[in-house]
């Protein structure tokens with residue numbers, strides 16, 4: 001064993017408590033009684049009409065301040081929220097909404113050095129349980145990723161609220177989550193460190209595996225429930241996979257090619273504006289090809305993606321008839337991570353381009 005292996009530890013982290021179920025928002029008062037006497041609640045403005053009465057009930061008797069949030073999570077917007085939080089003498093910051101409301105609240109909690117509570121209104125990605133947030137400028141260009149020191153004290157997932165949202169959010173959350181088993185296993189095999197700068201535990205690996213099995217077993221039924229806006233057992237299982245299992249797998253397991261390919265897809269003609277989870281789903285197919293898995297394995301996952309409405313090809317992401325040059329550019333960008341990035345990319349641009357080309361060939365076979 002070399003020195004690095006002896007001194008390197010495994011690290012597993014996560015929220016202190018996770019609560020999920022239809023009507024769970026009603027429990028916010030009881031669940032936060034011990035630590036929230038003066039909560040600052042930052043709520044996505046579009047969601048506020050659906051939750052304001054429940055928030056009033058749940059936080060009755062507290063000196064709570066509820067602020068609607070709209071627009072980009074910019075440094076200026078965060079400064080305004082921080083000032084409001086100081087004026088209110090807040091002792092905890094709660095975020096309620098989609099990605100923007102949660103990230104705005106997380107950034108405010110970081111600056112006020114307060115604990116953070118996440119209440120997602122959609123299950124479209126893995127971020128509610130995690131510590132990082134993205135900050136943008138006014139023209140929707142990401143300018144920074146910041147990290148709060150501790151995971152949320154509480155992640156509260158009201159599945160009645162989440163079932164109210166358009167079904168496409170659940171679908172793209174499944175795309176973000178389906179990758180996690182393959183990414184955690186790749187990171188584990190490559191001895192990559194996770195987002196706590198430690199090595200993944202077997203616990204994280206088991207969660208990543210369960211995330212995958214849950215989506216394969218319940219994904220289609222959950223989409224049907226999402227279309228009906230009626231949470232059922234399949235919907236509950238997939239929300240847990242999209243939010244809790246996917247989040248723990250990402251932060252305590254690790255990411256790999258499926259997310260690295262997204263760096264190219266966000267700049268690709270036609271595909272750039274597709275939702276994050278749609279990019280990741282396609283990236284997962286590319287990862288299987290990079291790993292040299294056989295055609296049956298790639299086609300099996302591609303079939304599931306298409307069955308739930310996720311893309312199986314670049315054309316399905318919005319990039320029709322990609323040229324060899326465009327594929328080479330996606331592959332090149334896949335290998336270029338941000339400074340201090342945690343995704344280990346060992347494959348060469350040529351190998352990645354060949355994998356994308358192979359996925360495209362298999363996707364064409366399947367549609368004939």
Ligand SMILES: [Zn+2]
Nearest residue numbers: 126176276280
């Ligand atoms: Zn992701």
